[in-house]
Amino acid sequence: MTPAISAAGLERRYRDHRALADVTFEVGTPCITGLLGRNGAGKSTLLRILAGQEFATAGRVRVFGAEPLENDTVLRRMILVRDNQTYPDLRVRHAVAAASLLYPNWDADLAGTLLDAYELPPARPIKKLSRGMRTALGLTIGLAARAELTLFDEPCAGLDGVARALFYDQLLADYAAHPRCIVLSTHLIDEAAELLDRVLVLDRGRLVLDAPADDLRGTMTSVTGQAGSVERLIAGRTTLNRCTLGTQTTAVMVGRLDDRDRELADHLRLRLERVTLQQLAGYAAEYHDRTVLTAVRTP
Amino acid sequence: MSLPDGDGPIFAQIAAELANQIADGTVGEGERVASSNEISAFYRVNPATAARSLTVLAEQGLVEKRRGVGMFVAKGARERLVQERRRGFADRYLRPLVVEAARLGIGLDELLGLVREELTSVEVTTGVKA
Known part of the structure; x- marks a missing residue:
């Protein structure tokens, strides 16, 4: 057609x-x-x-x-x-x-x-x-x-x-x-x-x-918690954005989370937040010249 | 009307919401479920997303299509959902309860006491007609 x-x-x-x-x-x-x-x-x-x-x-x-x-x-x-x-x-x-x-x-x-x-x-x-x-x-x-x-x-x-x-x-x-x-x-x-x-x-x-x-929903997640714990969860994953306040770190990671990731996050007392489409569009613009968004483009 | 801020795809969240209504008897067996256009308007989502949520329920055999009339809750749907949820009960509800209790230093006896107290103070609508 x-x-x-x-x-x-x-x-x-x-x-x-x-x-x-x-x-x-x-x-x-x-x-x-x-x-x-x-x-x-x-x-x-x-x-x-x-x-x-x-x-x-x-x-x-x-x-x-x-x-x-x-x-x-x-x-x-x-x-x-x-x-x-x-x-x-x-x-x-x-x-x-x-x-x-x-x-x-x-x-x-x-x-x-x-x-x-x-x-x-x-x-x-x-x-x-x-x-x-x-x-x-x-x-x-x-x-x-x-x-x-x-x-x-x-x-x-x-x-x-x-x-x-x-x-x-x-x-x-x-x-x-x-x-x-x-x-x-x-x-x-x-x-x-x-x-x-x-x-x-x-x-x-x-x-x-x-x-x-x-x-696009769920292809990026924001992870907040103690710096060391955040690093453990996001190890080996692509991360886009990190900011730190005292001992707390927030990182935005690319890729879907499965139940085991969620369990680990819970265990590490990490807070997982959905990255909204608005934020995702912003990251797409900021990082488009790198390969980090492959996971988003081909879910 | 908006959905709880879950992180799964919207169609899956709506399907879960509809399954809830079947499980708690809000929509009884043999009753018509909302059409995709009704769902689209209610949740303010794309009609394709709404249709996809109904497809999920149909694939699970929870609803069946009657040509030209709409989708209806299948026979035995409620029972199946209840059985499924009983199986997932420990994972979904007990584990977080036990974990948080341990973090707060709530011992087994105290925990059981709290559960008993809660049981007497809440009224739960199950949709089972007495």
């Missing part, structure tokens, strides 16, 4: 700055993919290239098997909801009406439900909306468009916790009813972690991690 997205050797340069370098991956459908990475890692650039809103300097990108750039057939099958999206001088209901004409799978009922849920007044000029409300308008359009490829760039920027929870719930409910290919870039990694099938981590324009989300 043709993947929803395929990128090969993708590069994007702005003068001296390389925003994307040799990015290669494929995403099938249905799938919810998290595009993670720090500010300036290249997430938005990648999403804009996928959406045909920007040129790649080199490499190729295919969406549903076709070049997205200026390709109306493909562009109608996808939507990119940008962070801080700007709208022409319109009212909320005009923006919604315009979107309803553009997207063939548009669900007017869902749009109405979401406008109500986010308390967006249809008659209000978009210019008068708060940052959070403007974000909510983007999410409403993004979900109601029900495009086969739905790209959200920082969908939760400026949203409060209640509104974010609402978005996650609506996203899951609509995805369950209408499975499709959804990519979302986010800083709020741990909040979104359980929504994801797949995780892509970008760092300074490079793809440093590409793995099924479920495989």
Whole structure:
């Protein structure tokens, strides 16, 4: 089957700055993919290239098997909801009406439900909306468009916790009813972690991690206790990060723990803590040029 | 709703949670278990993860699929879970209890006394209909 997205050797340069370098991956459908990475890692650039809103300097990108750039057939099958999206001088209901004409799978009922849920007044000029409300308008359009490829760039920027929870719930409910290919870039990694099938981590324009989300859980563990005991448990394993406070040491080790490791840890009175996806993405970026992450990439 | 902060894969944690509900009788034999979409919404996890947790239960023979209707708790599922857990009881509960007691200098008699005291003070719902 043709993947929803395929990128090969993708590069994007702005003068001296390389925003994307040799990015290669494929995403099938249905799938919810998290595009993670720090500010300036290249997430938005990648999403804009996928959406045909920007040129790649080199490499190729295919969406549903076709070049997205200026390709109306493909562009109608996808939507990119940008962070801080700007709208022409319109009212909320005009923006919604315009979107309803553009997207063939548009669900007017869902749009109405979401406008109500986010308390967006249809008659209000978009210019008068708060940052959070403007974000909510983007999410409403993004979900109601029900495009086969739905790209959200920082969908939760400026949203409060209640509104974010609402978005996650609506996203899951609509995805369950209408499975499709959804990519979302986010800083709020741990909040979104359980929504994801797949995780892509970008760092300074490079793809440093590409793995099924479920495989990543438990591939790193943080171990805390007396320095000597910690050393005993982590002996022969790859460790990423160590810090010491007095006689206490915390080390982050790569690789899964089995029952015997847990028993030993218990015996040595070590505290084991799960490394969250947020931390894991950080380590992937920090250590990607070394082989230490092999265990994570191929669990 | 969120899961306890375990470190296994989410689908395994959800499967364990569902097995708990079968073991304690919250979901009785022959009753319908939640659909993967219901599980996905409840735990706020990816629907594929939710579906995988049901597959785990089906592979263990704890639930069975009735075409077009959903998944139902299999006959004898509760009994099997209880037997399994009885077998794991010492490892899972007694060992940590004994280890911690030794660390705190709690002797055998004192420990037995504490267990008796605890037994009289807690009310446990087992799901067995009296």
